[in-house]
Amino acid sequence: MATTSELLLAQLVAESYVQASLNDPDDRFRLGNNNPGNSAYVPRAEVLPGATRMTDRQITRFNELYSVVDHRTNTWSGFSATLLQRRGSNEFVLSFRSTEYQNDTDGGDFQRDGLGGAEKWPRKSEQRYKWKLWV
Numbered sequence: 001m002a003t004t005s006e007l008l009l010a011q012l013v014a015e016s017y018v019q020a021s022l023n024d025p026d027d028r029f030r031l032g033n034n035n036p037g038n039s040a041y042v043p044r045a046e047v048l049p050g051a052t053r054m055t056d057r058q059i060t061r062f063n064e065l066y067s068v069v070d071h072r073t074n075t076w077s078g079f080s081a082t083l084l085q086r087r088g089s090n091e092f093v094l095s096f097r098s099t100e101y102q103n104d105t106d107g108g109d110f111q112r113d114g115l116g117g118a119e120k121w122p123r124k125s126e127q128r129y130k131w132k133l134w135v
Contacts, residue, residue, distance in 0.1 A: 014095035
């Protein structure tokens, strides 16, 4: 059974751009919720606009504990989820990314997620994703 600190690591991963293709895969977690498509964002920068990032120690611990089984990238409704498996076991963690309330120009999705979409559409996407995993 996962501890609270292990589940917090799982949530930090879900908040990251897991699908990003970078030279160092761990840079996805160093950037956290900062879009790697923005060339101004450097993974080891001291300060970035999004504060949801992982330290090297957290990344090492995460990689010891889990592997990413599946990741549902940010859909048109704002839904995003990450399925993790604890290494060496049949234990899974399904983690949902939170809604991005910054404006698009600042790296968020408020126009899509925050204006009524956060209530209805992500839940429908969540239900479809869970159904896909169980079938």
